[in-house]
Amino acid sequence: MNITLAAKTRLPTPYGLFHLYGFVEEGGQEHLAMVMGDIAGDAPVLARVHSECLTGDALFSMRCDCGPQLEAAMHKIGEAGQGVIVYLRQEGRGIGLINKLRAYAEQDEGADTVEANEKLGFPADARDYSVAVAILAALGVKRVRLMTNNPRKLQALEACGVEISERVAHRVGASAENEKYLATKASRLGHLITD
Ligand SMILES: Nc1nc2c(ncn2[C@@H]2O[C@H](COP(=O)(O)OP(=O)(O)OP(=O)(O)O)[C@@H](O)[C@H]2O)c(=O)[nH]1
Ligand SMILES: [Zn+2]
DSSP, X not given: OOEEEEEEEEEEETTEEEEEEEEEETTSOEEEEEEESOOOBSSOEEEEEEEOOHHHHTTOOSSSSHHHHHHHHHHHHHHHTOEEEEEEOOGGGGTOHHHHHHXXXXXXXXXXXXXXXXXXXXXXXXXXXXXXXXXXXXXXXXXXXXEOSOHHHHHHHHHTTOEEEEXXXXXXXXXXXXXXXXXXXXXXXOOSOOO
């Protein structure tokens, strides 16, 4: 996977000052990395690989836990004074924004998150993490303490060559609105979110 660092700038936030890196992958898709502190080198870096969720990250949707997970990652990195969030533009687990909205419409009619994707002719999860690996390498990150509940994400990143020294549980944002969604992630996608 070839990526190009196209821009770098300051990003002051309520959680502290990040540096925002803009990357472009082959084919033109744009991705971001939010960096705090010095992350290059051998020491494990607190990290999140976050998949874009416009409805959750920007519109406060309570259908999922993405917005609170993004905010919690920024908060934890702010407290540590060091870390990175790789923000991948893989909306809707890779099927795109409008298709995710179509999947939501299927869910409004009773399908679960996996069945809805399948009804629309997509795999349950169409993400490719190789771009995240390329971005971490470009930032000089050798090993990470990864904030996630998704064992497939751990496996996929490890398979692409990222060394994960620790999984940091990242359970926030549960509500009555997303109870079924989170239960499906646990039962059908293997997420480590139930006790
Ligand atoms: N196709 C589809 N995508 C969804 C749905 N709900 C959330 N997403 C997308 O799922 C992605 C987030 O993935 P999740 O499976 O929730 O969590 P994860 O990032 O794999 O795991 P964590 O690291 O534990 O958060 C984002 O790209 C969301 O846009 C849905 O019902 N259908
Ligand atoms: Zn979401």
